[in-house]
Amino acid sequence: WLGEDQKTVITQTTKGRLYRSTNGGETWNDITDYFKVDVPGSAPQPFTAESMSKSPADPNTILVSGNKKTNFISSN
Secondary structure, eight states, X not given: OBSTTSOBEEEXXXXXXXXXXXXXXXXXXXXXXXXXXXXXXXXXXXXXXXXXXXOSSOTTOEEEEEGGGEEEEEOO
C-alpha cells in the first residue's frame, strides 16, 4: 500500500507485469508498458519486472528492478 490515503497498490505478476490500483484494489491497470529499457544502438526494449520493494525510509517510494539491469524508482 502506498500514498497518503493508503489506497494505491502496485503488484508484480509472476510473468513480470506490473499492475496499479488507486482505489484499494477494486480496479487494476497494467502499467508495464510505461516502462521501457534503453539499449544503446537499438529501439527501446520491453520491460520485465524481476523484483519490487518499498522504501523503509519513505513508504511512498518503491524500487522496481528489471531485465537488462534496469531499475526504476517511483514516489508517485
